[in-house]
Amino acid sequence: MDERNVRILQAIAELGTGSPDEISEYTDIPKSTVHYRLTKLRESGVVTDDLFDVDLEEFGLEITVITEVIAEYEEQYHEEVGEKLAAIEGVNQVYFTMGDTDFVVIAHLSGREMVHRLISDYEAIDEVVRTSSQFVVETVKNESYPLNDFELETLVETVADDE
Template sequence: MDERDVRLLRAITDLGTGSPEALHEETDIPVSTIHYRLNNLRDEGVITNDLYDIDLDAVGLDVTVVVEILADLDDRPAVEDEILAIEGVTHLFSTMGETDFIAIARLPDADQVGRLIDDFEHVDEVERTNSTFVIDSIREDSRALGSYEVETLLDALVDE
């Protein structure tokens, strides 16, 4: 993949459509180029259907980490916002039991796990985390690219 492919995938995520005209408006990539690239992304298995679901493994976000979080919940909405702002977090669940939240993150490689955990440690209200690598994804949200900044996606996913 190159920069244009990543920008197209992010625009599809943001707009919720694969309309070449809408993608052109969002990215300034010519419509004919968008058609060509969308066909290539389908052929490569990155775009998996006409709903423009994205196979995150095929994109390169193939490391899944589940993080259990115990936190001081004096200001629950603020804690939730801080956790959701951590790059790569695609899901956040409020839970009952020994932990307060479960977060799911999709990362480009195992080297990013340390950064992810460090980001959790920088949330003052987070008291403890327990992280688990996922061996096999049974079902995954195909719109997860929206949890990344475009520049991060470009840095992590564009082939040099």
């Protein structure tokens, strides 16, 4: 994995396409190089399918941290604090929740230094009162396409109910 591969994968995420023409234009990497590198990324298992999903562990982001965040309550605090949490590097998902926890934050990181920086970034948010982080030991299920978790009839009923 080198800088060009990272730039190609980042372009795919930004553009929403794996088109070598568009990636080449976006990154200034020659189209033939983009095509070659995409093939190599598939062969190595970093890119897992034709939709250019990335195996984060193969990429080097093998640590998943799930953090519960307690914040000071103020009017509309969930928007302000949620945006601050979402802006932290490595944070992939932020959920405002009901109950004892205000937010659940999921981050994918490469090592101890990134984990330390993540925790420091949480602590730097004035409204954050307390955090509790857990490390994922093993991923049992990670469905990229949530519709795959439902039967066709259930999805059809859901759509019909909305009409």
